[in-house]
Structure formats: structure tokens, C-alpha cells
Amino acid sequence: MKVIYTEKSQVLASRIAEKLECKLGSVKFSIFPDGEQYVRIEDLDDEMVLVASTVDDNTALQALLLMDACEGLNVTLVLPYMGYARQDQKFSDGESISARALARALSEGAQRVITVNIHDKSVLNYFRCSAVNLSVASEIGAYIKTQDVENPLILSPDEGARDFARSVSEHFDWDYDYLDKIRLSGSEVTMDPKHLDAKGRECYIVDDIIATGGSMALAASMLMKQGAKSVRAAGVHGVFALGGYIKLIQGGFADVATSDTIERASSKFSASGIIADAVRK
Ligand code: R5P
8 A cells, every 4th residue: 555645745644654554655746837737656556545635726636636647546535624625515506516526526536535524524425436524523632631721611613513512522521612603783793602601711712624714713802802711723624814824823812723634833633543544444
């Protein structure tokens, strides 16, 4: 078995290969003078694992080319972070279901697909082969446990991510809740924990994606107003579009932690263990 990677997933791929005790493949990437990409896998194997977080369009194309280079082999496609996954349905006629387009194209020729905390599990049905979604909730819990926080309150920024907050907290018996967003006027919203009181508590806001950081920043400012002792953020995928990371650091977060599905300075826990276990199965 060989583990290969797109350029932006090298670190996670090497961690997965180490856990699987198998070799990392050697992949050559270059760009033609006209801007087109070139990839070459220098050491093909009957069984390939491609690790490719599709963080941008170039990377998605790299993944597509690598899948083609693996034609005829037994391929597990690992999409630790899948770009476009939030565009999973049509809201107006004429729109693409971009998650479906990407899922179909990338999984052509794959035997199985592995995703991590995909925004909506319905996207798994769009792949052309069997697909499984993993969660780093217990890795986030274990990471929080190593931090100097007393009896943390785990909060999701919306009701949709409440189960995620529960699964982060459940191994440690921490309190969890979700933030209820109430629109007061056209420009004013308030976000309160639905059932619990944040006053005097050390809060960890957990979410699947930190995209622009807007949801996290708003939640933090509301919690601080309500007297929270501190606010920290733990997201699975650190996209940090439009200066999102700086927004959180300057917004008073005592800690910003994300996984290595996207390699960032904030990558403080790893998805490699659960991915390696799933590949082994
Ligand atoms: C939305 O449902 C997701 O779970 C995240 O809450 C959202 O993508 C975060 O976006 P942003 O960081 O731009 O507020």
C-alpha cells in the first residue's frame, strides 16, 4: 500500500502513512508554461490511498489528476476536508449542486471514500462508491482536556451542531449546549446558550468549519457580554477565509484550535488516527 497526497495534504498524509506503517509515495507536481498542472506518481502500487483536502480549486484539480493517474488500481480516496461540501442542494433553478459535481468527478475510479466531519452527510450519497464519514469529536475532547480550563462549557454556535458539541463533551461528562440565535431587529441579533448559563464559565465553542470566523466571533462577543470567564474555539476544518484567523485572535479568543485536515498554525489535534483506522478496516 502507498499513501499519496496533494501538495497541501502532505503533513496529514505522512502522519497517516506512519500510523499505517506503510510507505509514502513519491509524487511530482509541476506547472506547464501555460499554467496547466502536471502530476506524476513515481511509485505506483496495487493499493493506493490518496489524501486530498480540496481546500481550493487547484488542489481539487490536483486530486482529480492523481485519481486518473491511479486508474485501474485499488484506490481509497480520503477527503479530510471537502471543499464545496456546503453547496449540497439547489436553492434556485439553474444552480449547480456543486458538492455533487465534485463528489462524482473525484470518486470516479475510487473503491471507497473517507471524509471527516463533512458538513452534511447527505453528500456521501453523491460519491460513485461507498463512502464513510468520520468524526474528530473525541480528538477535540482529548485536546481540550490537555488545556488549563476548569469544567469547560462546550457550545455549538447553532442547533445544527448540537450533536457535535455533545459528542465532544460526552467522554468527559462536561456540560454542553447550543447557542440560540434570536434576531432582535434588522441589524441586531443575540445568541444565548439555550439551556445553560455562561456566566463565570470557561467556554469552548466547537464547530465543523471555521470559514470566515464570523459565527465564532459573534458567539464569543455574546458570551463575553453574558459574563463568560473565557472563550475558546475548536473547529474541525480551519478554512479562515477573509482573514478569519486574525479576526478570532483579535476578537479575544483565549485559544483557537483546529485539526490537521487543513494544515494551519492552529492545527493542534490530528485526524490521522481515525483515518488510519478506517483505511485499515
Ligand atoms: C454552518 O452551518 C457551518 O457549520 C459553520 O457554522 C459555518 O460554515 C461557519 O461559517 P463562518 O465561519 O463563515 O461563520
